[in-house]
Amino acid sequence: MASAVEALPGARRITSETLLGYILMIPCVVWILGIILYPLAFNLWVSLHRMSMLEANPPFVGLANYLAVLSAPEFWESMRLTCIWTFGSLVVIVPVGLAIALLLNQDFRGAKVVRTWVLLPWMFPVIVITLMWRWILDPVLGVLNFFLVATGLTASPIFFLDASRAMWTVILVNSWRWIPFMTVMLLAALQTVPLEILEASRVDGASAWSRFRWITLPHISPMLSVTTFMLSMWLFNMFPPIWLMTQGGPGGATLILPVKIYIEGFQVFRMSSGATLSVVLLIFLGILMALYFRLSGERVGGR
Amino acid sequence: MTRRAFLRGLTAVSFGTSAFSLLMPRRTAAQAKEITMWHWETPPQRVKVHDSIVADFKKETGITLKHIPINFPEYQQRMLAAIAAKDLPDMIQVNPPTFMTLYAHQAILPVTEIFKDIHARVKFFEGTYRDYFHDNEHWGIPVFGVLWPLLYRQDLYQSIGMPNGPRTWDDLLKGAKELTKGGMYGMGLPVSTNGNYGSQNVWGFLRTHGGAIVDCRGGAEKIVFNSPRTVETYKFLADLAQYSPPGKENWAWADGELMLKAGKIATAVFTGSWLREADAKVPDLAAKYRYAPMPIGDKGDKPLNSGYPRNITVTRAAKEKGKMDLVKTWLTWLTQPDRHASYLFMEPGLFMPMSQASANSKVWTEHPTNKKYAALIKGQVDAMTTISTIGFENGCRSPKAGAYEGSFLLGAVLQKIVINKISPQDAVTWGHGEYEKIQRS
Numbered sequence: 071m072a073s074a075v076e077a078l079p080g081a082r083r084i085t086s087e088t089l090l091g092y093i094l095m096i097p098c099v100v101w102i103l104g105i106i107l108y109p110l111a112f113n114l115w116v117s118l119h120r121m122s123m124l125e126a127n128p129p130f131v132g133l134a135n136y137l138a139v140l141s142a143p144e145f146w147e148s149m150r151l152t153c154i155w156t157f158g159s160l161v162v163i164v165p166v167g168l169a170i171a172l173l174l175n176q177d178f179r180g181a182k183v184v185r186t187w188v189l190l191p192w193m194f195p196v197i198v199i200t201l202m203w204r205w206i207l208d209p210v211l212g213v214l215n216f217f218l219v220a221t222g223l224t225a226s227p228i229f230f231l232d233a234s235r236a237m238w239t240v241i242l243v244n245s246w247r248w249i250p251f252m253t254v255m256l257l258a259a260l261q262t263v264p265l266e267i268l269e270a271s272r273v274d275g276a277s278a279w280s281r282f283r284w285i286t287l288p289h290i291s292p293m294l295s296v297t298t299f300m301l302s303m304w305l306f307n308m309f310p311p312i313w314l315m316t317q318g319g320p321g322g323a324t325l326i327l328p329v330k331i332y333i334e335g336f337q338v339f340r341m342s343s344g345a346t347l348s349v350v351l352l353i354f355l356g357i358l359m360a361l362y363f364r365l366s367g368e369r370v371g372g373r
Numbered sequence: 374m375t376r377r378a379f380l381r382g383l384t385a386v387s388f389g390t391s392a393f394s395l396l397m398p399r400r401t402a403a404q405a406k407e408i409t410m411w412h413w414e415t416p417p418q419r420v421k422v423h424d425s426i427v428a429d430f431k432k433e434t435g436i437t438l439k440h441i442p443i444n445f446p447e448y449q450q451r452m453l454a455a456i457a458a459k460d461l462p463d464m465i466q467v468n469p470p471t472f473m474t475l476y477a478h479q480a481i482l483p484v485t486e487i488f489k490d491i492h493a494r495v496k497f498f499e500g501t502y503r504d505y506f507h508d509n510e511h512w513g514i515p516v517f518g519v520l521w522p523l524l525y526r527q528d529l530y531q532s533i534g535m536p537n538g539p540r541t542w543d544d545l546l547k548g549a550k551e552l553t554k555g556g557m558y559g560m561g562l563p564v565s566t567n568g569n570y571g572s573q574n575v576w577g578f579l580r581t582h583g584g585a586i587v588d589c590r591g592g593a594e595k596i597v598f599n600s601p602r603t604v605e606t607y608k609f610l611a612d613l614a615q616y617s618p619p620g621k622e623n624w625a626w627a628d629g630e631l632m633l634k635a636g637k638i639a640t641a642v643f644t645g646s647w648l649r650e651a652d653a654k655v656p657d658l659a660a661k662y663r664y665a666p667m668p669i670g671d672k673g674d675k676p677l678n679s680g681y682p683r684n685i686t687v688t689r690a691a692k693e694k695g696k697m698d699l700v701k702t703w704l705t706w707l708t709q710p711d712r713h714a715s716y717l718f719m720e721p722g723l724f725m726p727m728s729q730a731s732a733n734s735k736v737w738t739e740h741p742t743n744k745k746y747a748a749l750i751k752g753q754v755d756a757m758t759t760i761s762t763i764g765f766e767n768g769c770r771s772p773k774a775g776a777y778e779g780s781f782l783l784g785a786v787l788q789k790i791v792i793n794k795i796s797p798q799d800a801v802t803w804g805h806g807e808y809e810k811i812q813r814s
Contacts, residue, residue, distance in 0.1 A: 090381065090384070093384055094384065097387075120814075122773075122776070122814055208620055208628075209618070209619040209620045210556075210558075210618045210619065210620060210632070210635075210637055211631065211632075211635055211637070227619060229619045229620055229622075231620065231622070231623045232619075232622060232792075233622070233792050233793075236623075315623075316567065316623055317566065317567045317568070317625075318566070319565060319566050319567060319622065319623060319788070320564075320565065320566075320622035320623055320788060320792055321622070321785075321788045321789070321792040321793055336446070336449070336450065336779075337776075337779035337780060337781070338776050338779055338780045338811055338814075339449070339775060339776045339779065340776075340811075340814045343814070
C-alpha cells in the first residue's frame, strides 16, 4: 500500500506517524461534530418543520416558519430591542472601559492592587451580580432607593425596572459587569505603546489629547476593534442578565431575541418558531461577522 | 518510553476501555432490583428527605430506588429527550400539564389497578387525582398538593373589622385600600410574566369568577378566554393592582415571598413555601397570617384556587424492563399515611397531604410546624378540594396545557391593562388570539 502511494506523483506519503495523527484527531472531530454541527443541523431541520412538544413526526413546512417569523411585528420589535441592548451596552462599556484603562496605565502607588481589584465584578457569577442588583434596585426593600429617599435626593422611590426604564437599567447593570473585561484588554494593549515615542512627542510639545489621538489610539486600535467586535457578538447573543432581571418584561420592554427564542422554544413549546428565530439570529450575526472581517481586511490591506 | 510509544499506548487503552464498556452486560443482578424515579424537588433539604426515605425503603424491601432530581425548567425537555432516546426512568413525578405531554407521546401506562388498591385504604382527595383520570383510566398516584389560596394578615384585617379576612371582591378591594398606608400595602398582586407567579394569581380569581381558557364540553377543545366573566375579573384585578407595591410588574415568586417575610403586604395569593424560613426568622409575623378561600365576585361564584396536585406516573419502560412489581411496591409503601406524612415534611408548610388518612396521621398532626401554624395548614388542606389547573377546566385534558401555562399569558394580559393602559376588553381579546395561536401551533 505504502509503495502504491509512493508511486503516485505528488501524493503525500502516509506514514505511521501521520496515521497516528489522524487517529488522535478522531475524538476532537467527533466532539466538534457532536456538539456543534449536529445541534446546528438539527436546529435547521426543526426550523423547516412544524414541531411543538407533542408531535413525534412533525410535518415538513418548508420556509413557512421563516415567512411567519419575518412577517410578525413582534420579531422586528425584538430585533429593535436587541439592537438597543447591544449598541447601548457598547456605548457604555467601551468608553468607560477605555477611560479606566487609561487611568490604570498611569504609575501610582497601589496601581497593581487596583488593577487586580478592578476585575472583581467580572469574576462574580452572572447570577450573583444580577440578583444582587435586583435587590439593590427594588423600590420597596432596595438599599439604593432607601438611600435616595433618606438623603432627599428623590421624593419617592424610583422603580428602575418599570417599562420605561428597564432596558437602560439592565444595560447599566450588565455594563457594570463587563467594563472590567474591556479595561483589562485595553490595559494590556496600552502597555505595548512605546514609551520613547510618547516621550519624544511630549518633548516636541504635543498635547495630551494629541498624544492619545495620534500615538496611543493607533497602537491600541487593533485590540479595541477586536474586543468591541467580540463583545458585540456576545451581547447580541446574551441571555442570562436580562433573563435573570426581567425575563423580557415588563410588558415586553426588554424582550431581546435570545430571550424570545427561549420563551418560544421552552415556555410556549413552539420549537419550530424558536429554531427559526435562532437561524435568523445566526444569519444576522454571520453577516455582521463577514462585514467586520471584510472591513478589517481592507484596512490591513490598505496600510 | 518514547513520545510515540506513549501515544500509541494511550490510544490502545482508550479504545480498549470504550470497547469493554460497550460490550459489557447492560444489566447486572443488582440492577434487577433497582427502579428509577424523576422529580423536581431540587433544593438540598428536599433531596435529603428523598435520600432518607429511599434508604428506609431499601432497608425494608431490599429494593433500590434511584431518585433523580431535575430542575423544573429543564423537566419537559429532559422528558422529550428521554422519550426520543427510549431512555425513560421507571417513574416520573408530574403535574397535570407534564402528564399530558407524556400521555400524548404514549410514554406512560394506566395505573388504575394500583390506584384503586391504594385508594381503598387511604381515600385520596378528589382534587388530587381528578386531572389524571383520562379515557376511563387513572394515570397517576397522588403524592402531594401544592396550592395557592388567599393569605391575609389577620391582625390587620381585624383592625378594619374583617377578622375572617376578605370573602368577596368588595371586601378585598376595601381592605386593600384601607391597609395601604405608611409603607404597608394592602395587596401583593404580581402584574408580571416573570415565571408563573403573575399568571397563577390571575388564574385563582378568574376560575372563581367562572372565567376559563378552554372548554371541551362540546367535544373538541375550544378557546373561551374572551368572555364577560374574564373581562370583569381583569377589571377587578386592575383596580386591585393600585394597592400593590411598586415593582410588582417584575415580581417572581421570590419577590412575593420577600414581601411577606418583610411584613410589607397584608394580602397575597401564595403557597406555603414561605413558612419554613418565616418560622425561623420572623415567627411572630408568620403567626399573624391566615389562609382564606378565594374571594368571590358575586353570588354565582365558587371559590377555586390555583394549584397542582402532584402525581407519580409509571412509564412503559418499567413494564418493558419487568419492573412493575417493584414500582407497585414503592407506590404502596410510600402512600402509607405516617410514612407519606413524613415525606411531605421535605418542605414544611408547602406540600399538602393527598388523602384524609395522611392528613389525620399522627406524624402530620403532631409535627411542630403543623401544630404551631395549625390554622395556616388547615386552610391549605381545606383548599385541596378546590384546586383548578390551567387547561384542565370544563372537562378538558388539554395536550397544550403546558404551553398555555408556560406562555404566562394570564399575567401578560394584566400587564397590557396596567402597564400599557389598554382596556380590559381589548387586552382580553388580544389574549384570546394568543391562546388560539398556541392551540394551532
